Amino acid sequence: MSKRLFDLILSSLGLLVLAPVLLLIALAVKLDSPGPVFFRQERVGRFGRPFRIHKFRTMRHDPVGQGPQITVGADRRITRVGAVLRQTKLDELAQLIDVWQGTMSLVGPRPEVPRYVAQYPAELRDKVLSVRPGITDIASIEYRDESAVLARAQDPEHAYVHEVLPHKLALAASYVDQASLWLDIKLIVRTIAAIVR
Structure with missing residues (x-):
């Protein structure tokens, strides 16, 4: 079975079976704070093509998008x-839409925003972007509490770019x-076992 067929079958089943859960999440997001149900952000996909990722919105709506692009610790923008x-990773379930559409895969390197992709070393960029980005990968499991890790850094942005990102890229290349x-x-x-734990 091809990877794309595998993704298409599982994402279709996931969207059908989880439809009641997805609707409840959407309702909770809408009732909790004003703004859209989905958070859409430009990410870099396969072969460097940009796409807009789906996530259930977990922060206060910011139409201007002037906040930082990484989340650090107990970020004040996060809603109840x-x-x-975020803790249960249920916000990521919306990416089943992206998998179904073909811009993402169930498993693959997590898609980054353009500003961080621009900092990929040339020797790794083409390799990491040669496959569809995924909902989960090895780095997602290892850095499940990434925001807490960055919160302990004196300069979270610097720590992400110079410590976390290089390790993520090495795992993605692997x-x-x-x-x-x-x-x-x-x-x-x-991934499921890590979430359950």
């Missing part, structure tokens, strides 16, 4: 419902080298 969604359907299944299981 948003805090729960995934590309080893990519297989069986590896994807194992990472999906590990």
Whole structure:
């Protein structure tokens, strides 16, 4: 079975089976604070093509988008419902739409915003962007509490760019080298187990 067919089947099943949960999340987001249900942001996809990612909104609506692009610790912009969604990773379920549309995969390097992709080393950029970005990957599991890690840094932005991002890229490159359907299944299981724990 091809990776794309695997993604299409599971994302379709996920959207159908989880439809009641997705509707409840959407309602909770809407009732909790003014603004749209989804947070849409430009990310860099396969072969460097930009796309707009779906996430359930977890922060106060900021139409101008002037806030920082990384979340650090107990960010004041996070709403009450948003805090729960982030802790349980339920905000990421909206990306099943992106997988179904074909801009993302269930498993693959997490898509970054253009400003951080511009800082990828040339030797890693083409490799990491040669596959569709994913909802989960090895780095997502290892950095599940990334905002808490950055909150302990004196300069969170510097720590992200010079410490966290290089490690994430190394893990992403490793995934590309080893990519297989069986590896994807194992990472999906590990992700679910990490969320349950």
